[in-house]
Amino acid sequence: MITVFGTGTGAPPGPDELAGAELVVGGRRHLDAVRLPDSAERIVLGPLAPALDTIGEYDAKDRPVVVLASGDPGFFGIVRALAERFGSERLDVRPGVTSVAAAFARLGLTWDDAVVVSAHGRDPRTAVNVCRAYPKVAVLTGPGAGPAELGAALWHSERVLVVASALGDPEHERIERVSPAEAADRDWGTAVNVVLCLDETHALGPVRTLAGPELRPAGWALDEDAFAHRDSMITKFEVRALALARLGPRPGDLVWDVGSGSGSVAVECARLGAAVSAVEKAVDGVRRIRGNAALHGVDVHVVHGTAPDALAELDDPDAVFVGGGGRELAGIVDACARRARRTVVVAMAALDRVPAARAALTGAGFSCDGVLLQSSRLAPLPGEVTRLAATNPVFLLWGTRTPFSYEGVAQ
Numbered sequence: 001m002i003t004v005f006g007t008g009t010g011a012p013p014g015p016d017e018l019a020g021a022e023l024v025v026g027g028r029r030h031l032d033a034v035r036l037p038d039s040a041e042r043i044v045l046g047p048l049a050p051a052l053d054t055i056g057e058y059d060a061k062d063r064p065v066v067v068l069a070s071g072d073p074g075f076f077g078i079v080r081a082l083a084e085r086f087g088s089e090r091l092d093v094r095p096g097v098t099s100v101a102a103a104f105a106r107l108g109l110t111w112d113d114a115v116v117v118s119a120h121g122r123d124p125r126t127a128v129n130v131c132r133a134y135p136k137v138a139v140l141t142g143p144g145a146g147p148a149e150l151g152a153a154l155w156h157s158e159r160v161l162v163v164a165s166a167l168g169d170p171e172h173e174r175i176e177r178v179s180p181a182e183a184a185d186r187d188w189g190t191a192v193n194v195v196l197c198l199d200e201t202h203a204l205g206p207v208r209t210l211a212g213p214e215l216r217p218a219g220w221a222l223d224e225d226a227f228a229h230r231d232s233m234i235t236k237f238e239v240r241a242l243a244l245a246r247l248g249p250r251p252g253d254l255v256w257d258v259g260s261g262s263g264s265v266a267v268e269c270a271r272l273g274a275a276v277s278a279v280e281k282a283v284d285g286v287r288r289i290r291g292n293a294a295l296h297g298v299d300v301h302v303v304h305g306t307a308p309d310a311l312a313e314l315d316d317p318d319a320v321f322v323g324g325g326g327r328e329l330a331g332i333v334d335a336c337a338r339r340a341r342r343t344v345v346v347a348m349a350a351l352d353r354v355p356a357a358r359a360a361l362t363g364a365g366f367s368c369d370g371v372l373l374q375s376s377r378l379a380p381l382p383g384e385v386t387r388l389a390a391t392n393p394v395f396l397l398w399g400t401r402t403p404f405s406y407e408g409v410a411q
Helices: 028-032 048-060 079-086 099-107 124-133 147-153 180-184 237-247 264-271 283-295 326-339 351-363
Strands: 002-007 023-026 041-044 065-070 091-094 115-118 136-140 160-165 174-178 192-198 254-258 275-280 301-304 319-322 343-348 366-373 376-381 385-390 394-401
Touching: 002 079, 023 028, 023 048, 028 041, 028 065, 041 048, 048 065, 048 079, 079 091, 099 136, 099 160, 099 174, 099 192, 115 124, 124 136, 124 147, 124 254, 124 275, 147 160, 147 180, 147 192, 160 180, 174 180, 237 264, 237 319, 237 343, 237 366, 237 394, 254 264, 254 326, 264 275, 264 283, 275 283, 283 301, 319 326, 326 343, 326 351, 343 351, 351 366, 351 394
Parallel strands: 002 065, 002 091, 023 041, 023 065, 115 136, 254 275, 254 319, 275 301, 319 343
Antiparallel strands: 136 192, 160 174, 160 192, 343 394, 366 394, 376 385
């Protein structure tokens, strides 16, 4: 049997619990914090594979093994690797308090509405984009993905980073509130357990029934009257529905909405959990996008500027929607396609611009497809009868980078 103890932010196992162990595996600080049997072999965790091999040798002979881990080892911890290698039935897991729970407890906050994301040994861009999109996020940090890197990547000046270090150590534990800029300007060392990214105006959410972030909407492609817009200058819901299907916005993604106008596509992507940058050159359009985002309770990073120049300071996106551009459309599509990781969707009313937009997508290495969308909506007539009212036709092109993997974002 392999007994896995969660330590660090909880009480370490006592001598009686370790008395029969013939092999004890853990980080150096975990091993130093307990009294080990004199006869037990001790392995300080470094590369995981050799430690698993040794655990397997002991377990094959039914020799007792103890593994020491931080907090709850079943929460982004070593239980996954042990269960995959030896089977869950060989494990006796005794969890401690997770660093996430401990950090929120230090602040006196509930965390049933928090999003938890690991940047330990993973691409930090997923954690960064989740922090951009959600008001309460806990980030499990790692080398190259700590408070400084998170602070440097976050554009929301109203976000507060709470850096929790050496949790459970009465002499060295620290809880520090800093701005993203302050976090980016410091060397945080190696004792950081978790970083909380908070919009403190939403730190106390409503009573929850389901844990995790606020539920995503059951549908999308909202009616045009769900948004403030100017003279019907808005992406119609039929076009928006297919555009969203091709963009595939999800938590951990960054989406650009270029030539955003009313921000309808930007807001819908944010409602589906993505971080969003909306680029708009008109001052009244910038105000309108911000108002629509506030109306729907989502964060949208609004950039006042003209594409493609305004794109230079933005992080590379997973997906891009281009809804404006005029004569510069081909250059804008090309600039977006050169940086998009997954897909670019372009909406056009003018037939003449389709070939250049398609050439820009294929020239950037995308496979390209598209449709002409023509829809007719039900419209009432006098006498309690109904007619079909045609909407303006729109060309929708989409390019998908090949090869493309549909693996989940939280790998």
